[in-house]
Amino acid sequence: xxxxxxxxxxxxxxxxxxxxxxxxxxxxxxxxxxxxxxxxxxxxxxxxxxxxxxxxxxxxxxxxxxxxxxxxxxxxxxxxxxxxxxxxxxxxxxxxxxxxxxxxxxxxxxxxxxxxxxxxxxxxxxxxxxxxxxxxxxxxxxxxxxxxxxxxxxxxxxxxxxxxxxxxxxxxxxxxxxxxxxxxxxxxxxxxxxxxxxxxxxxxxxxxxxxxxxxxxxxxxxxxxxxxxxxxxxxxxxxxxxxxxxxxxxxxxxxxxxxxxxxxxxxxxxxxxxxxxxxxxxxxxxxxxxxxxxxxxxxxxxxxxxxxxxxxxxxxxxxxxxxxxxxxxxxxxxxxxxxxxxxxxxxxxxxxxxxxxxxxxxxxxxxxxxxxxxxxxxxxxxxxxxxxxxxxxxxxxxxxxxxxxxxxxxxxxxxxxxxxxxxxxxxxxxxxxxxxxxxxxxxxxxxxxxxxxxxx
Amino acid sequence: xxxxxxxxxxxxxxxxxxxxxxxxxxxxxxxxxxxxxxxxxxxxxxxxxxxxxxxxxxxxxxxxxxxxxxxxxxxxxxxxxxxxxxxxxxxxxxxxxxxxxxxxxxxxxxxxxxxxxxxxxxxxxxxxxxxxxxxxxxxxxxxxxxxxxxxxxxxxxxxxxxxxxxxxxxxxxxxxxxxxxxxxxxxxxxxxxxxxxxxxxxxxxxxxxxxxxxxxxxxxxxxxxxxxxxxxxxxxxxxxxxxxxxxxxxxxxxxxxxxxxxxxxxxxxxxxxxxxxxxxxxxxxxxxxxxxxxxxxxxxxxxxxxxxxxxxxxxxxxxxxxxxxxxxxxxxxxxxxxxxxxxxxxxxxxxxxxxxxxxxxxxxxxxxxxxxxxxxxxxxxxxxxxxxxxxxxxxxxxxxxxxxxxxxxxxxxxxxxxxxxxxxxxxxxxxxxxxxxxxxxxxxxxxxxxxxxxxx
Numbered sequence: 001x002x003x004x005x006x007x008x009x010x011x012x013x014x015x016x017x018x019x020x021x022x023x024x025x026x027x028x029x030x031x032x033x034x035x036x037x038x039x040x041x042x043x044x045x046x047x048x049x050x051x052x053x054x055x056x057x058x059x060x061x062x063x064x065x066x067x068x069x070x071x072x073x074x075x076x077x078x079x080x081x082x083x084x085x086x087x088x089x090x091x092x093x094x095x096x097x098x099x100x101x102x103x104x105x106x107x108x109x110x111x112x113x114x115x116x117x118x119x120x121x122x123x124x125x126x127x128x129x130x131x132x133x134x135x136x137x138x139x140x141x142x143x144x145x146x147x148x149x150x151x152x153x154x155x156x157x158x159x160x161x162x163x164x165x166x167x168x169x170x171x172x173x174x175x176x177x178x179x180x181x182x183x184x185x186x187x188x189x190x191x192x193x194x195x196x197x198x199x200x201x202x203x204x205x206x207x208x209x210x211x212x213x214x215x216x217x218x219x220x221x222x223x224x225x226x227x228x229x230x231x232x233x234x235x236x237x238x239x240x241x242x243x244x245x246x247x248x249x250x251x252x253x254x255x256x257x258x259x260x261x262x263x264x265x266x267x268x269x270x271x272x273x274x275x276x277x278x279x280x281x282x283x284x285x286x287x288x289x290x291x292x293x294x295x296x297x298x299x300x301x302x303x304x305x306x307x308x309x310x311x312x313x314x315x316x317x318x319x320x321x322x323x324x325x326x327x328x329x330x331x332x333x334x335x336x337x338x339x340x341x342x343x344x345x346x347x348x349x350x351x352x353x354x355x356x357x358x359x360x361x362x363x364x365x366x367x368x369x370x371x372x373x374x375x376x377x378x379x380x381x382x383x384x385x386x387x388x389x390x391x392x393x394x395x396x397x398x399x400x401x402x403x404x405x406x407x408x409x410x411x412x413x414x415x416x417x418x419x420x421x422x423x424x425x426x427x428x429x430x431x432x433x434x435x436x437x438x439x440x441x442x443x444x445x446x447x448x449x450x451x452x453x454x455x456x
Numbered sequence: 457x458x459x460x461x462x463x464x465x466x467x468x469x470x471x472x473x474x475x476x477x478x479x480x481x482x483x484x485x486x487x488x489x490x491x492x493x494x495x496x497x498x499x500x501x502x503x504x505x506x507x508x509x510x511x512x513x514x515x516x517x518x519x520x521x522x523x524x525x526x527x528x529x530x531x532x533x534x535x536x537x538x539x540x541x542x543x544x545x546x547x548x549x550x551x552x553x554x555x556x557x558x559x560x561x562x563x564x565x566x567x568x569x570x571x572x573x574x575x576x577x578x579x580x581x582x583x584x585x586x587x588x589x590x591x592x593x594x595x596x597x598x599x600x601x602x603x604x605x606x607x608x609x610x611x612x613x614x615x616x617x618x619x620x621x622x623x624x625x626x627x628x629x630x631x632x633x634x635x636x637x638x639x640x641x642x643x644x645x646x647x648x649x650x651x652x653x654x655x656x657x658x659x660x661x662x663x664x665x666x667x668x669x670x671x672x673x674x675x676x677x678x679x680x681x682x683x684x685x686x687x688x689x690x691x692x693x694x695x696x697x698x699x700x701x702x703x704x705x706x707x708x709x710x711x712x713x714x715x716x717x718x719x720x721x722x723x724x725x726x727x728x729x730x731x732x733x734x735x736x737x738x739x740x741x742x743x744x745x746x747x748x749x750x751x752x753x754x755x756x757x758x759x760x761x762x763x764x765x766x767x768x769x770x771x772x773x774x775x776x777x778x779x780x781x782x783x784x785x786x787x788x789x790x791x792x793x794x795x796x797x798x799x800x801x802x803x804x805x806x807x808x809x810x811x812x813x814x815x816x817x818x819x820x821x822x823x824x825x826x827x828x829x830x831x832x833x834x835x836x837x838x839x840x841x842x843x844x845x846x847x848x849x850x851x852x853x854x855x856x857x858x859x860x861x862x863x864x865x866x867x868x869x870x871x872x873x874x875x876x877x878x879x880x881x882x883x884x885x886x887x888x889x890x891x892x893x894x895x896x897x898x899x900x901x902x903x904x905x906x907x908x909x910x911x912x
Contacts, residue, residue: 144608144633146855148600177600177856178742235691265741269725278747278805278840282847285721286634286854288741291734343860349734384734391738398742398854399602400633404799 012040017438044214113160173290289391302334468496473894500670569616629746745847758790
């Protein structure tokens with residue numbers, strides 16, 4: 001049995017960061033990854049000609065200081081997201097093409113509802129203490145109301161409600177009826193409010209790393225070297241007075257402490273000995289992932305740009321819930337990213353591959369015209385059925401959970417520590433939040449080294 | 457590797473019933489149980505003198521035809537629950553002693569609120585199709601509202617709201633803010649409505665089997681003989697064109713089909729190959745258990761009876777949320793059952809054993825007088841930390857889940873079939889529902905035998 005100072009479970013950005021920071025601090029570390037690749041909910045495929053496709057998380061923006069710091073360390077530059085041209089919203093089958101932030105071709109009533117809805121959420125977000133959202137003045141009330149119910153009661157225009165529903169529940173890729181209003185507010189607040197979250201320029205889709213996320217995670221994995229163990233799903237974590245034993249498929253390790261970075265919904269599939277404290281064990285049953293398919297459709301050129309379109313479109317409940325220009329920094333070839341969210345993704349999952357492709361291409365043609373009919377490549381990434389992500393895009397808490405179990409999200413359980421983007425008070429749900437959580441957990445285990453020695 | 461016709465996972469009432477019905481139909485069956493005992497969320501301890509304590513599910517009532525049928529088969533008689541004498545409600549520290557169904561010493565306003573609340577729920581229940589609650593006329597609305605929110609908006613008297621909260625959210629032993637209104641309505645409807653559910657005589661606490669639940673499950677286990685394998689937690693279920701391979705700790709089996717009867721929240725800890733369909737995999741993340749401690753306090757005699765009390769008391773948010781007379785059919789010794797639910801159970805779990813005992817006894821003394829201070833025996837069963845139940849008392853669905861994922865609760869996934877009380881349309885959440893689900897699943901796998909042969 002190998003002996004290390006610290007073991008890290010899961011080589012997404014949280015785990016890669018935790019392991020790297022520990023190694024850089026001179027600690028012996030082992031990073032166990034279930035898959036045969038690193039990156040977690042990010043996944044960059046790079047063609048021989050250097051063109052890359054981000055099949056998972058891809059965008060970065062202002063305020064995400066920790067991912068920018070990491071990019072600086074690794075010498076990875078950013079490039080700005082292409083946002084020129086009109087966007088589109090499709091509501092009730094009707095296409096609205098517009099410039100600026102709001103679809104002015106919708107009825108004034110709908111536009112007013114949309115604007116007021118966003119402003120209200122923006123103001124509610126300001127009352128949320130990000131480290132302890134359960135202490136917000138209205139926490140009890142906002143946590144017993146689902147986002148879907150809140151929208152139903154507070155946004156009277158149906159088109160506006162559908163757009164807000166998509167914007168606010170979108171990241172959880174599940175029906176808004178499943179999501180606690182307080183969770184949405186916390187998650188939006190952690191990113192700086194809904195305007196930031198849904199915005200391109202100056203917002204969460206402001207830029208991308210040149211080379212994609214892989215340009216960041218590949219050198220991290222390389223620096224970890226043989227500390228990184230692939231295809232080792234962890235099955236059991238046993239802690240005792242002296243340390244922890246971590247048992248993965250075909251590998252067992254002994255460490256002082258362990259950092260578990262995998263999504264909460266699948267952290268419960270590990271057997272913990274002794275059982276975790278009740279609040280953490282019950283939290284594992286209460287933080288589901290969603291259904292999401294990210295499809296990257298590659299064309300000879302980004303024809304939508306010459307048609308005066310940004311490539312961004314939003315169409316609630318359809319198989320192409322969102323589209324966004326996903327070209328590399330050169331703008332060639334044309335890469336259109338299609339994100340299918342929630343119930344629509346589950347419906348699409350039930351079709352066979354050819355049907356899914358025909359459906360998605362059909363949506364693109366109806367939105368961007370006939371040129372969309374003839375892609376040169378088609379990459380489908382169905383996070384819904386990714387065993388080791390437990391779904392995507394990010395987890396949510398149902399009503400009541402954040403106020404009852406919130407502190408368990410970060411509180412260490414003896415020698416077991418927790419990371420992952422959903423545990424970050426800042427940029428919760430973004431890659432930056434994952435990096436922050438990894439750095440926090442690395443500090444946590446090192447701060448407890450003396451305590452450890454005292455116990456042993 | 458042993459070869460059987462059918463494998464059953466989990467030896468609670470659902471699994472015992474499924475395995476027994478299959479064996480009785482002449483099929484080779486293996487029943488794998490993780491614990492070193494059978495019974496699941498029921499657990500009867502019998503003293504040498506024949507006195508038994510039901511440390512888990514205990515009561516039966518009218519309409520629970522399948523458990524009565526099983527008791528007839530096995531020659532287990534029932535006895536009626538002791539309901540003579542006054543009950544108590546403690547609200548805001550004030551004790552109300554009353555006869556009949558409602559605490560008339562509360563304010564008329566509170567009593568009216570309580571009565572109207574129950575009546576409203578009763579009427580809503582009547583609109584729920586028990587086999588497909590997601591098709592109820594108001595399903596979408598009721599599933600996006602939490603029970604806690606509904607109570608807050610619809611029951612204006614605080615004492616009445618607290619009592620209703622306890623009565624309606626009680627079975628899920630979690631904050632009412634976590635529970636979908638539609639789930640509560642379905643679960644109540646499956647038992648015949650809230651009046652049945654909360655009632656002693658003529659209701660869900662009408663009677664008990666003589667000898668406790670063990671008097672039923674022990675002969676079932678005995679009849680299964682060496683088909684029953686104890687201490688075999690199942691880790692992996694792999695299905696292929698010819699059958700399933702079920703891998704437990706220290707035992708692997710080959711069968712045509714498998715019936716998984718363990719609670720949904722822990723069914724996700726099994727590795728399924730290939731992955732289950734998306735809806736079922738995501739459901740595993742969406743049906744949490746609660747926190748509940750059942751304490752049986754034994755006295756030389758049932759002193760409360762001579763004091764004119766039934767032994768029933770209800771005190772929301774306290775460490776003795778509910779008490780109920782739990783004597784055997786002879787009425788001797790005095791057995792007082794204390795049920796600690798939800799957040800109160802989690803708080804109690806954090807204390808050490810001595811503190812927990814002092815707290816519970818203290819509550820009993822303040823409620824039933826000094827005679828409660830000197831028990832002769834004290835049995836604490838903390839279902840919150842039962843690894844192989846995933847908590848107690850019964851699971852719930854958060855908002856949005858029943859309408860989105862409801863059909864996945866029962867739909868077989870290839871050769872993997874599902875049982876467990878929460879999958880029963882009738883008496884969902886009761887032992888009778890578990891038995892029904894086991895019988896349904898046994899029929900299901902036998903009905904597919906020919907299909908199986910065709911595939912292989």
